[in-house]
Amino acid sequence: MSIIKINAITVPADSGDELAHRFAARAGAVDNQDGFEGFELLQPTDDRTTWLVLTRWRDEKAFQDWVASKNFGHGHGHGEGADKERQKPVGVSAELWSYRTAGGSTPEA
Template identity: 70%
Template sequence: MTIIKINAITVPADNGDELARRFAARAGAVDDAPGFEGFELLQPTDDRSTWLVITRWADEESFQAWSTSPAFAHGHRSEAPQDGKPTARPVGVSSELWSYAVAGGSNS
């Protein structure tokens, strides 16, 4: 049964472009993880400040295996300083992980 993991990240308005850039730089990094089915980064289009990172997994075990893997740790580390610039700071001020199972919907 597919499970959905949603990371709800509160991002100040002036940090949204940087969040999108960081995700774009890591595009495809999770694609080969066993049980991974898909990914979306949702940007708010209203006055909300919460971005949603939605991933789909074949089962909870697949998600847990990825979230404890070296690849996960590598992708979620702080960016290293480059050319004398300081370490990049987090763009979000908080995040919350939500977990769902698909209970219905349509295929169209």
């Protein structure tokens, strides 16, 4: 069963565009990772300053393998060859949440 990881990133009100830009620049970087099933960057539509990065994984091991990979480190400003600009965080805080689907529905096409 898939697991869902949500990274809740709080950014200053004037930094949301930069966060979106950085994610767009890395688009597709995780697509070929074994066990990766999907990604969404969710922008708040109200006064909140917390953006949500939602990823789906085959299982916890697939997610942990991604976190331990060189590609993860490079994309998050760690390790050799990491872009120095990316090392400057946009967010003021981040919290990782983990879920599994317990119910729901999908409309027919």
